Amino acid sequence: MGNGSDTLFWEESWHEDVAFKFLFPRACALESCKNIDVASKLSQNSLAFTFLREPREGVEQDQFDSLKAMVEDTSLFTLSEVSSSTRWIKAVPIKVNVLAWKIKLDNLPTRLNISRRGMDIDSILCPTCGKAVESTRHIFVTCQITRDILHLITSWWNIPYMEVSSYEEWLVWILSLRLSIKHKRIFEGVCYVTWWHIWNFRNKTIFGSESPSKTAIFDEVQSRSFYWCRYRYFLGSLSFFLPLSMHLSLADFVNSKKTREDAFAITIMKVQSQSF
Numbered sequence: 001m002g003n004g005s006d007t008l009f010w011e012e013s014w015h016e017d018v019a020f021k022f023l024f025p026r027a028c029a030l031e032s033c034k035n036i037d038v039a040s041k042l043s044q045n046s047l048a049f050t051f052l053r054e055p056r057e058g059v060e061q062d063q064f065d066s067l068k069a070m071v072e073d074t075s076l077f078t079l080s081e082v083s084s085s086t087r088w089i090k091a092v093p094i095k096v097n098v099l100a101w102k103i104k105l106d107n108l109p110t111r112l113n114i115s116r117r118g119m120d121i122d123s124i125l126c127p128t129c130g131k132a133v134e135s136t137r138h139i140f141v142t143c144q145i146t147r148d149i150l151h152l153i154t155s156w157w158n159i160p161y162m163e164v165s166s167y168e169e170w171l172v173w174i175l176s177l178r179l180s181i182k183h184k185r186i187f188e189g190v191c192y193v194t195w196w197h198i199w200n201f202r203n204k205t206i207f208g209s210e211s212p213s214k215t216a217i218f219d220e221v222q223s224r225s226f227y228w229c230r231y232r233y234f235l236g237s238l239s240f241f242l243p244l245s246m247h248l249s250l251a252d253f254v255n256s257k258k259t260r261e262d263a264f265a266i267t268i269m270k271v272q273s274q275s276f
């Protein structure tokens with residue numbers, strides 16, 4: 001896969017070299033934009049967004065559901081190629097990769113970017129902290145909440161925390177970490193997952209009726225990271241989903257050969273909550 005904008009969603013070989021248009025012909029028939037690229041498709045709220053109409057019950061709905069599951073679950077497909085320039089991480093779903101890619105390009109509808117486009121908005125301040133202009137850099141790098149979460153993640157991984165001020169500094173820091181290549185990629189994926197949750201948290205803060213819980217973000221990042229990486233590295237060797245101890249390192253887990261009993265022990269370990 002290239003950078004996501006030069007790869008056609010329906011033409012890409014996702015699963016055992018078969019394109020979605022052949023795997024899910026009835027769903028593809030609903031597509032109004034047959035040449036839509038991966039990045040555009042996945043940046044929409046729903047895969048049906050560019051459909052001529054919503055899928056109807058029966059085969060259409062079944063195919064649409066399978067398509068959705070396949071896109072969201074990396075265990076079922078492999079991206080044919082990874083471009084190092086886009087830092088695509090196979091262990092996390094492509095929608096998460098697409099978000100990371102947009103962060104890199106500063107191509108998200110942040111309040112600053114919206115106002116730059118000339119749209120009138122009430123405030124350009126960060127909705128989470130209210131202390132700075134809401135730029136991409138602020139949301140994902142310099143906002144105190146983001147820094148607090150990254151702090152927790154570095155303790156979880158047992159690596160030294162470093163305060164960074166930009167995407168580029170973050171990347172230099174990632175590349176300088178004393179981890180194996182495999183673990184570095186997983187850790188980078190964990191950062192992507194964190195960004196995904198931070199962006200969702202931010203959207204819920206602005207658009208949601210309920211106030212989301214800040215303390216839940218880190219727990220979510222841990223469980224999602226395990227959930228996604230599990231398929232990539234454990235391939236069904238564990239039948240238990242893993243709610244997590246804050247001090248359990250994903251790197252240790254990848255390295256170890258956990259038995260089911262161990263996995264079960266982990267499931268009953270108390271998840272520690274920490275307020276920040």
Ligand SMILES: [Zn+2]
Nearest residue numbers: 126128129143
């Ligand atoms: Zn902020």
